[in-house]
Amino acid sequence: MLSAILVMAGIGLVLGAVLGWASIKYRVEDDPLVEKIDAVLPQTQCGQCGFPGCKPYAEAIAKGEADINKCPPGGEEGVKHLAELLGVEPKPLGEGLEPKPKAVAVIDDNNCIGCTLCIQACPVDAIVGAAKQLHVIVADQCTGCELCLPPCPVDCIHMEVVKEDVATWKWRYPIHAIRRVE
Amino acid sequence: MTVQKSRLEAGATRATRKRHTFNGGIHPDGHKDVSNAAPIVTLPLLSRYVVPLRQHIGTATRVLVQAGDTVLRGQMIGAAEGYVSTAVHAPTSGRVVAVEPHEVPHPSGLADLCVVIESDGLDQAVEFQPLDWRNLDPSALRNRIRDLGLAGLGGAVFPSFIKLNPEGGGIDTLILNGAECEPWITCDDRLMRERAAEILQGVAVMRHMLGAREVLIGIEDDKPEAIAAMRTAAGADTGVEVVAVPTLYPSGGGKQLTYLLTGRETPTGGRSTDVGVQVFNIGTAHALYRAVALGEPMLSRVVTVTGHVATPGNYEARLGTPVADLLQAAGGALPGSTGKLVGGPMMGFELEDNAAPLTKAVNCIIVKHPDLFPARPAALPCIRCGACARACPADLQPFEMYWFARAKDFGKAQSYDLFDCIECGCCSFVCPSHIPLVDYFRFAKSEIWERERHKHDADQARTRHEFKEFRLEREKLEKAEKLAAKVAENKARDAAAAATAAANPDAAADPEAERKKAILQAALDRAKKAKEAVTPQNTESLPPAVEKQIAEIEARRAQADTAVEKEAGQ
Ligand code: SF4
Ligand code: SF4
Ligand code: SF4
Ligand code: SF4
Numbered sequence: 001m002l003s004a005i006l007v008m009a010g011i012g013l014v015l016g017a018v019l020g021w022a023s024i025k026y027r028v029e030d031d032p033l034v035e036k037i038d039a040v041l042p043q044t045q046c047g048q049c050g051f052p053g054c055k056p057y058a059e060a061i062a063k064g065e066a067d068i069n070k071c072p073p074g075g076e077e078g079v080k081h082l083a084e085l086l087g088v089e090p091k092p093l094g095e096g097l098e099p100k101p102k103a104v105a106v107i108d109d110n111n112c113i114g115c116t117l118c119i120q121a122c123p124v125d126a127i128v129g130a131a132k133q134l135h136v137i138v139a140d141q142c143t144g145c146e147l148c149l150p151p152c153p154v155d156c157i158h159m160e161v162v163k164e165d166v167a168t169w170k171w172r173y174p175i176h177a178i179r180r181v182e
Numbered sequence: 183m184t185v186q187k188s189r190l191e192a193g194a195t196r197a198t199r200k201r202h203t204f205n206g207g208i209h210p211d212g213h214k215d216v217s218n219a220a221p222i223v224t225l226p227l228l229s230r231y232v233v234p235l236r237q238h239i240g241t242a243t244r245v246l247v248q249a250g251d252t253v254l255r256g257q258m259i260g261a262a263e264g265y266v267s268t269a270v271h272a273p274t275s276g277r278v279v280a281v282e283p284h285e286v287p288h289p290s291g292l293a294d295l296c297v298v299i300e301s302d303g304l305d306q307a308v309e310f311q312p313l314d315w316r317n318l319d320p321s322a323l324r325n326r327i328r329d330l331g332l333a334g335l336g337g338a339v340f341p342s343f344i345k346l347n348p349e350g351g352g353i354d355t356l357i358l359n360g361a362e363c364e365p366w367i368t369c370d371d372r373l374m375r376e377r378a379a380e381i382l383q384g385v386a387v388m389r390h391m392l393g394a395r396e397v398l399i400g401i402e403d404d405k406p407e408a409i410a411a412m413r414t415a416a417g418a419d420t421g422v423e424v425v426a427v428p429t430l431y432p433s434g435g436g437k438q439l440t441y442l443l444t445g446r447e448t449p450t451g452g453r454s455t456d457v458g459v460q461v462f463n464i465g466t467a468h469a470l471y472r473a474v475a476l477g478e479p480m481l482s483r484v485v486t487v488t489g490h491v492a493t494p495g496n497y498e499a500r501l502g503t504p505v506a507d508l509l510q511a512a513g514g515a516l517p518g519s520t521g522k523l524v525g526g527p528m529m530g531f532e533l534e535d536n537a538a539p540l541t542k543a544v545n546c547i548i549v550k551h552p553d554l555f556p557a558r559p560a561a562l563p564c565i566r567c568g569a570c571a572r573a574c575p576a577d578l579q580p581f582e583m584y585w586f587a588r589a590k591d592f593g594k595a596q597s598y599d600l601f602d603c604i605e606c607g608c609c610s611f612v613c614p615s616h617i618p619l620v621d622y623f624r625f626a627k628s629e630i631w632e633r634e635r636h637k638h639d640a641d642q643a644r645t646r647h648e649f650k651e652f653r654l655e656r657e658k659l660e661k662a663e664k665l666a667a668k669v670a671e672n673k674a675r676d677a678a679a680a681a682t683a684a685a686n687p688d689a690a691a692d693p694e695a696e697r698k699k700a701i702l703q704a705a706l707d708r709a710k711k712a713k714e715a716v717t718p719q720n721t722e723s724l725p726p727a728v729e730k731q732i733a734e735i736e737a738r739r740a741q742a743d744t745a746v747e748k749e750a751g752q
Contacts, residue, residue, distance in 0.1 A: 002678075003674030003677065006673045007670045007674070010666045010667060010669060011666075014666050018659065038644070043640040043643035043644045043647065044643070054644070054647075055647075122650075123647050124646040124647050125646055125650050126646070141646060164290075165294070166286065166290060166294045167236075167242070168632070168635075169288075169290040170625075170629060170631075171289070171624040171625045171627070173625055174618055174622055
């Protein structure tokens with residue numbers, strides 16, 4: 001009898017924890033402004049904005065706790081979008097924040113010791129591998145956040161700038177002579 | 183608009199069916215007679231071919247050979263990858279000397295992955311197997327056509343096997359595009375004059391595959407010989423009609439030709455298949471004939487080499503033939519030439535390097551000379567005269583799109599149906615201010631495409647990130663659950679022990695009972711501690727399993743650290 005009560009109490013505690021967690025999780029997701037801001041952010045999840053990911057930054061902007069010019073991967077273009085969305089004036093990127101050309105992380109297969117630390121650091125699970133085995137980065141899924149660089153104990157990860165190729169090449173802004181009208 | 187229309191009607195010749203006329207269009211100088219008089223010349227075997235692995239719209243092929251391999255003519259060297267893709271084959275027998283980035287005919291001037299083949303001079307072929315197209319299973323037949331590398335030869339190079347899918351049988355009309363409206367180009371004209379019967383055999387296969395009731399072959403009326411040849415070849419086949427359409431650029435645009443021949447308007451953002459029409463180029467039909475009747479992959483094409491060259495004409499050359507060799511076949515560029523165009527003057531682009539090879543997409547090489555192609559005068563501001571809108575065959579307002587594209591306001595540009603623009607260049611052609619309007623539209627389109635790509639990538643990253651968070655959260659929760667179950671178990675055991683102790687109070691002095699009591703106390707303390715750990719956020723007092731995991735990770739870290747130190751020490 002007593003054991004049954006205790007088991008029930010245990011289950012009650014667990015379910016309570018689940019519900020508590022769910023209520024926190026879903027309260028946040030219900031905020032449409034946060035969703036809208038998050039939709040504009042580049043989802044690099046790099047933390048350069050000073051928040052642990054794009055969503056927390058979106059939440060801070062929504063609460064008015066963060067400025068709109070803190071996301072370097074989004075660049076001026078991103079600031080413009082945020083300004084439009086929030087109906088405020090666009091401004092230049094925050095001090096010391098510079099957008100970089102898009103790059104992906106590459107693991108040097110000769111040096112990787114299979115420690116799994118980079119896997120734990122990668123916000124988008126773009127690294128595949130298991131303990132003590134060589135890890136590989138799926139280039140298509142890598143956002144270029146660089147979060148996997150510091151944890152690597154043997155410094156075997158480096159960033160490679162994504163080069164333009166025939167498939168991703170863009171037509172340039174037309175440059176042509178313009179005659180002045182007298 | 184009315185001016186254009188009446189001009190068009192006046193210029194129209196006798197046609198057997200009700201005529202429809204699209205709005206706009208222009209009459210640039212044709213220059214067709216420069217190259218259309220001489221028969222197609224087949225280029226001799228060369229010693230070296232450069233075969234790009236991406237010759238169609240869609241995903242590049244997956245390379246199947248490496249340097250050092252020997253290949254035979256018609257051997258597949260690049261396999262279709264993903265859905266929108268079609269195979270690439272070796273143009274002759276020989277040795278693969280390299281698989282490397284190489285100049286290709288592309289407006290970017292960027293290099294792309296190519297297979298360089300040194301010919302052994304024997305030109306040995308793999309065994310070609312004709313296809314029993316009437317009896318083959320439709321999807322098997324399409325797969326064969328994909329593996330034979332068929333792509334549209336009109337310039338768009340969309341994989342043909344996809345277009346040959348009837349998609350539920352909604353297609354009742356098959357249109358063959360022999361309009362060849364772009365100035366200077368005459369390869370389709372020559373092909374129709376010389377190989378009409380073969381083209382029609384290819385058409386029969388297309389018609390069978392699509393289940394199309396009617397076949398309409400549209401040819402501009404400045405090609406009377408081609409019209410006559412095609413009519414003769416079509417003979418008494420009542421389902422096939424050769425229609426002369428008025429010479430008016432861009433009658434060869436897919437939507438424009440569909441409207442000219444059927445009066446059906448392709449909806450904004452849609453395709454001709456939406457109105458039951460599928461359009462193929464004449465050259466594609468010819469290639470399909472070779473594919474099914476001979477089992478031959480797409481290995482060569484007819485290309486017009488014209489402009490400021492010694493012997494302009496049409497040349498049948500293997501895919502992978504360097505442009506330099508093509509020019510040589512045409513007697514070489516004459517002195518005073520100022521660059522080359524790939525494609526026509528309206529929709530083509532500058533070719534930087536003669537080393538770039540012939541691909542499925544290249545229908546024409548024009549060598550320029552200042553007399554033939556005077557420099558475009560400097561642009562003046564837009565005066566909003568509306569000439570561009572009157573000339574636009576897609577009924578767009580180019581000056582509005584230009585305005586927004588120039589200001590990089592792509593959303594607004596798009597709201598003027600930017601993506602219905604076929605980049606025909608009519609607007610730039612008529613603009614009195616000489617504004618290169620199409621350049622702006624191409625720029626705006628590729629910016630928008632890139633944005634879509636980024637958005638797609640961001641959405642994927644968001645999903646993956648959210649999943650990772652969910653996974654971490656779930657793992658935490660699972661651990662907490664296990665812990666709670668254990669706590670409950672312990673508690674039950676302790677309670678049972680306590681009950682036993684209570685039942686034997688006189689055994690208190692018993693050392694055995696003392697021991698039990700101590701154990702009980704210890705268990706109670708543990709339970710109390712464990713209960714605190716139930717709160718998932720708590721990371722202070724972890725269960726042994728987790729502690730063990732952490733210890734392992736720490737050990738690994740320490741190991742790694744010493745490894746680093748060792749390296750540093752060395
Ligand atoms: S700085 Fe990085 S984490 Fe912050 S919003 Fe931009 S991409 Fe996301
Ligand atoms: S692989 Fe590295 S750089 Fe790429 S997303 Fe993961 S943590 Fe960021
Ligand atoms: S034709 Fe040229 S000047 Fe006239 S409205 Fe169009 S863009 Fe402007
Ligand atoms: S290039 Fe585009 S906008 Fe200009 S005339 Fe052609 S379809 Fe119209």
